[in-house]
Amino acid sequence: MTTRRTFIKGAGSLVLYFNVMPFDASAQQSSAAELPQSLAANRSLDTWLRLDADGVVTLSPGKCELGQGVQTALAQIAAEELDVDMGRIQVLTVDTGHSPDEAYTSGSRSIEHSGAAIRMAAAEVRAILVELAADELDTLPAKIAVRNGVFTIDGAMTPLDYWSVIAEKTLERHASGTVPVKDRDRYRVVGSSAERIDIPAKAFAENVYIHDMRLDGMLHARVVRTGNCEATLSLRADIDTVMDSPGVVKVVRDGSFLAVVAEREEQAVNAARQLAALCDWKHATLPFDESSVSEWLREAPAEVKVVAERGAVGSSGIARNVGRSYSRAFQAHASLSPSAAIAHRQGDRLTVWSHSQGVYPLRGAIAKIAGLDEQSVRCIHAQASGCYGHNGADDAACDAALIAMQVPGRPIRLQWSRADEFLGEPYGSAMTTEINAGIDDDGRIVDWNFDVWSGSHSTRPRGANGAGRFFAARQLAEPLAVPPVGNIPQPRGGGDRNAVPGYAFANHRVTKHLVPDVRLRVSAMRALGAFTNVFAIESFMDEIAHEQAEDPIDFRIRHLDDQRAIGVLNTLREQMSASQTGSLEAPAGVGIGMARYKNSGAYCAVAMHVVVNPDSGQIKLRHALCAVDVGLVINPDGVINQIEGGIIQASSWTVREQIRLDRDGAASKDWVSYPVLTFAEVPAVEVTLIDQPDELPLGAGEAAQGPTAAAIANAVARATGKRIRDLPLTPARVRQA
Amino acid sequence: MSINFNLNGKVVELDVPPDSALLYVLRNDLQLNSPKFGCGLAQCGACTVLVNGQAVRSCVLPAASAAGKDVVTLEGLGSRDAPHPLQAAFIKLQAMQCGYCSNGIIMSAAALLQENPSPSEEQIRSALIGNLCRCGAHGRIVQAISEAARQQQDKERP
Numbered sequence: 001m002t003t004r005r006t007f008i009k010g011a012g013s014l015v016l017y018f019n020v021m022p023f024d025a026s027a028q029q030s031s032a033a034e035l036p037q038s039l040a041a042n043r044s045l046d047t048w049l050r051l052d053a054d055g056v057v058t059l060s061p062g063k064c065e066l067g068q069g070v071q072t073a074l075a076q077i078a079a080e081e082l083d084v085d086m087g088r089i090q091v092l093t094v095d096t097g098h099s100p101d102e103a104y105t106s107g108s109r110s111i112e113h114s115g116a117a118i119r120m121a122a123a124e125v126r127a128i129l130v131e132l133a134a135d136e137l138d139t140l141p142a143k144i145a146v147r148n149g150v151f152t153i154d155g156a157m158t159p160l161d162y163w164s165v166i167a168e169k170t171l172e173r174h175a176s177g178t179v180p181v182k183d184r185d186r187y188r189v190v191g192s193s194a195e196r197i198d199i200p201a202k203a204f205a206e207n208v209y210i211h212d213m214r215l216d217g218m219l220h221a222r223v224v225r226t227g228n229c230e231a232t233l234s235l236r237a238d239i240d241t242v243m244d245s246p247g248v249v250k251v252v253r254d255g256s257f258l259a260v261v262a263e264r265e266e267q268a269v270n271a272a273r274q275l276a277a278l279c280d281w282k283h284a285t286l287p288f289d290e291s292s293v294s295e296w297l298r299e300a301p302a303e304v305k306v307v308a309e310r311g312a313v314g315s316s317g318i319a320r321n322v323g324r325s326y327s328r329a330f331q332a333h334a335s336l337s338p339s340a341a342i343a344h345r346q347g348d349r350l351t352v353w354s355h356s357q358g359v360y361p362l363r364g365a366i367a368k369i370a371g372l373d374e375q376s377v378r379c380i381h382a383q384a385s386g387c388y389g390h391n392g393a394d395d396a397a398c399d400a401a402l403i404a405m406q407v408p409g410r411p412i413r414l415q416w417s418r419a420d421e422f423l424g425e426p427y428g429s430a431m432t433t434e435i436n437a438g439i440d441d442d443g444r445i446v447d448w449n450f451d452v453w454s455g456s457h458s459t460r461p462r463g464a465n466g467a468g469r470f471f472a473a474r475q476l477a478e479p480l481a482v483p484p485v486g487n488i489p490q491p492r493g494g495g496d497r498n499a500v501p502g503y504a505f506a507n508h509r510v511t512k513h514l515v516p517d518v519r520l521r522v523s524a525m526r527a528l529g530a531f532t533n534v535f536a537i538e539s540f541m542d543e544i545a546h547e548q549a550e551d552p553i554d555f556r557i558r559h560l561d562d563q564r565a566i567g568v569l570n571t572l573r574e575q576m577s578a579s580q581t582g583s584l585e586a587p588a589g590v591g592i593g594m595a596r597y598k599n600s601g602a603y604c605a606v607a608m609h610v611v612v613n614p615d616s617g618q619i620k621l622r623h624a625l626c627a628v629d630v631g632l633v634i635n636p637d638g639v640i641n642q643i644e645g646g647i648i649q650a651s652s653w654t655v656r657e658q659i660r661l662d663r664d665g666a667a668s669k670d671w672v673s674y675p676v677l678t679f680a681e682v683p684a685v686e687v688t689l690i691d692q693p694d695e696l697p698l699g700a701g702e703a704a705q706g707p708t709a710a711a712i713a714n715a716v717a718r719a720t721g722k723r724i725r726d727l728p729l730t731p732a733r734v735r736q737a
Numbered sequence: 738m739s740i741n742f743n744l745n746g747k748v749v750e751l752d753v754p755p756d757s758a759l760l761y762v763l764r765n766d767l768q769l770n771s772p773k774f775g776c777g778l779a780q781c782g783a784c785t786v787l788v789n790g791q792a793v794r795s796c797v798l799p800a801a802s803a804a805g806k807d808v809v810t811l812e813g814l815g816s817r818d819a820p821h822p823l824q825a826a827f828i829k830l831q832a833m834q835c836g837y838c839s840n841g842i843i844m845s846a847a848a849l850l851q852e853n854p855s856p857s858e859e860q861i862r863s864a865l866i867g868n869l870c871r872c873g874a875h876g877r878i879v880q881a882i883s884e885a886a887r888q889q890q891d892k893e894r895p
């Protein structure tokens with residue numbers, strides 16, 4: 001095992017994606033029957049890759065840049081296989097007009113899908129061009145090498161390069177899957193710390209984000225709504241008064257869908273404010289409040305299923321039984337940029353620019369709600385701020401499309417307000433869990449009964465049948481039917497992600513209670529159920545260790561038979577003993593948490609050092625240590641960057657974040673009612689990577705969230721002697737515990 | 738109404754509704770990308786620009802109150818050909834994920850460095866208290882600002 005210690009101070013950074021490279025065996029020995037999934041679905045080489053006249057290689061993947069660096073990662077793969085420098089590669093955004101259809105950019109699977117396809121397509125393009133060059137140079141292809149796109153023979157440059165041998169239709173052919181890809185030990189670009197290709201444009205404020213698009217004749221739109229998509233609207237006065245407001249072009253109303261379009265953006269904002277004052281909304285009240293949501297979840301109608309079972313829970317030899325329950329509140333993606341979209345109707349054609357994670361699935365849903373056939377709709381991805389899952393992007397695209405259908409001819413730029421975003425986005429579902437464990441004479445857990453109650457983590461508007469999931473779909477005079485919520489099965493799991501313990505308990509039973517209707521809109525948020533389930537399991541382990549006066553790491557290790565899980569714990573222990581915490585004012589404490597994400601991904605162990613103010617209940621997060629095993633480390637800085645971001649975001653979820661509730665529903669509508677950790681409050685982070693060169697590379701983006709939550713709760717318990725089992729760990733809970 | 742102010746070293750004169758926020762004027766009338774809309778409520782810092790050297794939230798500042806003043810946006814700090822030390826450091830340390838917060842943070846940092854050319858890490862963190870980053874790039878951002886401060890000082894040393 002080699003470890004590389006890097007402090008946040010001076011961490012060089014870099015590409016976020018290579019840790020998820022699936023250097024799967026099938027791609028290494030390719031045959032036509034074994035084309036990677038994305039390539040098999042989009043076989044024409046020129047769908048993926050084009051050579052432009054000016055010495056540029058243009059890539060066209062079906063995965064979107066979400067700030068995670070995917071374009072850079074894919075460019076590295078292409079550069080590697082083609083033997084060209086990174087500087088020659090440009091990457092196009094995803095556009096249903098020409099891109100391969102790779103559905104959603106989610107679940108840390110972009111490299112698995114797009115990367116594998118591009119790797120094979122690029123290898124094949126290289127082989128085709130080498131053959132053309134060999135013909136012209138009158139030699140054998142095997143004699144030819146490539147240096148930055150130029151053909152060489154015995155190390156000497158030839159006058160030919162890729163661009164001089166290619167003809168117009170050279171790449172208009174199907175991938176055969178018969179060309180071998182490069183051996184891993186010859187990699188020079190993949191695995192290197194290439195700088196992200198999207199960062200300079202962002203540092204110089206060039207046209208990057210959807211918000212930066214300014215189309216000729218573009219109008220500005222705002223929606224007027226509450227957070228409840230089923231609220232019915234009645235207007236107190238005639239809309240004409242708003243029509244007289246400066247710049248207003250149109251007020252769009254369809255049932256309870258209400259929007260205003262104006263020449264200038266601030267005019268749309270003003271008119272929306274005037275309209276809001278005329279609105280009366282009627283809707284059902286919430287059947288729960290912040291303190292009763294867990295109880296409500298347990299009673300609500302649910303689909304109940306045992307998702308994992310080993311041995312027979314309830315066996316003999318139990319010395320004591322322990323039952324504990326853990327929960328978390330509804331939480332928000334809370335993207336920094338409120339959702340926006342541009343829609344342009346020209347006759348019976350509609351073009352929509354969106355920061356959706358999947359423009360192809362979006363297209364079908366937009367076509368359905370706009371009453372167009374799918375071929376008449378084109379959806380194009382444009383960047384926004386990080387989304388961390390299914391946020392308001394698709395809903396805003398739907399809003400813009402509905403408005404554009406009624407205001408043909410001019411592009412409609414729809415931007416949500418901050419309140420629209422907080423109230424309208426689908427949240428990460430509130431969840432509650434219960435653990436009932438049996439412990440033997442030896443202090444060993446032998447029985448493990450785990451129940452998890454949760455709303456869905458999967459309600460994306462996918463295709464025509466998914467259109468009923470748009471926020472606006474329920475508002476229309478003729479509302480669309482809402483399809484049943486998604487239920488992701490094991491081994492990935494939705495609400496039950498990571499509910500199956502990674503510990504070798506003799507007997508376990510895991511039961512999932514999916515509550516299809518949790519009254520608030522919910523969907524995929526980073527790590528899905530793993531955040532809460534790992535928090536629960538790792539809090540419980542800590543409680544039992546503490547009750548038995550055992551070292552928390554030793555206690556975990558004696559329940560583990562997975563050597564890599566033991567490895568991250570041992571590495572974390574070394575980090576902890578090496579870490580100079582100095583003398584901190586009491587009450588301070590260190591807690592740990594560990595999990596293997598999805599039970600099949602990266603191993604991650606986190607220690608958090610906290611100081612708690614007993615009077616205010618404020619938790620100060622000092623310092624996080626983290627040991628990660630993502631298998632083969634393709635890009636150390638990339639992994640570190642993802643883990644740092646994951647720990648910091650999860651720290652904020654853990655100590656601060658919850659959607660405030662009142663009888664009307666969600667009440668968080670801005671950064672005051674939904675505060676997140678600031679620069680002065682986030683912990684310092686120090687990450688150690690465990691290199692496993694013989695293992696497959698694994699994703700790191702969602703590995704740290706659950707362990708971070710548990711580490712913080714366990715540290716608070718150490719510091720104060722108080723155990724808090726409900727997230728977030730608010731000052732009030734700390735004071736009352 | 739007609740207003741004029743100095744934008745990134747050039748006088749601009751334009752006709753805008755009297756209550757327009759400076760953010761909309763900069764983004765839409767003057768077609769600048771750097772100030773971002775994040776909240777419109779002076780809560781997130783994404784829209785930060787410098788007015789007479791002070792970091793302000795352009796989403797709540799009426800354009801009229803910038804009349805006659807010096808307004809500097811990220812575009813005025815540096816360019817690809819001549820990057821500001823902060824821009825160079827953000828690229829060098831790859832101090833962003835999505836980058837939506839970067840512009841506001843760089844402007845807040847520029848104001849800080851004018852006042853305090855060698856801030857401590859703690860001073861940087863407290864200067865950025867009004868700038869949110871949702872991606873968790875905080876550590877790298879603070880390091881990039883320290884790095885920029887060092888570069889700037891090296892440059893200014895005779």
Ligand code: FES
Nearest residue numbers: 775776777782796
């Ligand atoms: S947009 Fe101005 S502070 Fe958020």
Ligand code: FES
Nearest residue numbers: 834836870871872
């Ligand atoms: S980098 Fe995304 S918000 Fe800061």
